[in-house]
Amino acid sequence: MTVLVIILTLVIALLAVLVAGLLRSHAEVLRALHELGVSLDPDDADAAFTAGDTTIDLRTRPGVAAPRATVxxxxxxxxxxxxxxxxxxxxxxxxxxxxxxxxxxxCLTCAGFWDAFADPDQRSVEGLDAELIIVAKGxxxxxxxxxxxxxxxxxxxxxxxxxxxxxxxxVSPYFILVQGASDNADDNGVADVAGIADVGGRIVGEGAASSWEQVANLLKQAVADAGIARGRASAKRRTGLGKSGAERRADTDEELRNAGIEPGDPSLYPTGHPDAPGAST
Amino acid sequence: MSRRLEAHGVALELPTGWDAEFSGTAPTAAQSLGGEAFQPLVVHAGNFRLPADRGDFGSGAVEAMGTRGVLVCLLEYEPASAETALFKRSRLPRSVGVNDVAPHTLQRTIAGQAGTQIFCSEAGRAFCLYVVIGSYKRRATLVPVANQVISSIQVA
Structure with a gap:
């Protein structure tokens, strides 16, 4: 009997702890909702959202740019x-x-972007073939x-x-990444010969940030999310496909120089080749 | 679908997706009389993304042009030039013939490309119309594309 009483006491204590935990969790949820301006009191005039509403007036923290209204x-x-x-x-x-x-x-934040864009190396984003256009107000x-x-x-x-x-x-600075609409462009991005095949286009990424590095990361993420493959021009540069003979020669020369092989290096000639340095003519 | 662009007394209709830029200015009355130097008007229109740095005759742009690219350049000269023999043609052409383009007419010869250059005067202003297409082999297709813009040019 004593054992049974002890067990029941422990069970009641455990349930009490669980109920207390649930109440605390509930209170935290209510407090969080209140901080977001949501009230379950239908008479709360100060709340941005009350029970029964179908829309929520979401707000960003002070100092953070609000999302762009969809247009x-x-x-x-x-x-x-x-x-x-x-x-x-x-x-x-x-x-x-x-x-x-x-x-x-x-704007002070924009100053960093103007500086970054002045440097061709800084303004390029690895893996992203996008044309940068700066738009200032009129x-x-x-x-x-x-x-x-x-x-x-x-x-x-x-x-x-x-x-x-x-x-x-x-707000400024603000960045919008647009994908033009054309399925039949050539290697240089010419849409089609008339340039008017499909003129819709879509916005694949946008946002504000305080530094170009942040924007670059956002862009890479947006492009990955949108499933956009790197442009053909980029792929051409990467793979060498479609390059001219002169471009291929320049690439080959560069690779060889990087490997320490200069013009006239004996390793470039088969053994006994008459053009090899030192070969008897 | 097109967009009308107008500046310094020159207007054109630009098909959607085309890039265009007007730089320089039209001559003032004093400049027309030859009394002052002026920054001549240069218009570039292309069915591809025009690079930021370009020469008057499209250098910098023609290298970026693909085989389906079309570049239309309209360059203005000193008003006094309108009276000279080079600009005796009295009106800008509103179209270019397929057989008017040739590879050797380019300011800078690039393999595969072709173009044409026409000097003329209109409304007392001296112009050079310079057209480049990305592929001579595709001239039957590309020249009509250029003509979409050329036919819309108006000079006041």
């Missing part, structure tokens, strides 16, 4: 060059990826002189407030 598909970028020329960058109807970097001249909102001074050589910079509106850019 229509990607569009070509039309604007002015920093020198005042009119420019139209085809984004949708061409094959391949276009990375639109929305930067401004004044001359009515940005200083042309500042953008002209910042615009990196070798990168097209377009001043277009319309592009910021078209893409609904929430």
């Amino acid at each position: 229509g598909g990607p569009s070509d970028v039309v604007g002015l060059t920093p020198d005042g020329g009119l420019v139209n960058v085809g984004v949708t109807g061409t094959d391949g990826l276009t990375l639109l970097a929305f930067l401004s001249s004044g 001359p009515e909102m940005e200083s042309e002189a500042s953008i002209r001074a910042l615009a990196p050589k070798g990168v097209r910079t377009v001043m277009s407030s319309d592009a910021w509106l078209d893409y609904n850019v929430p």
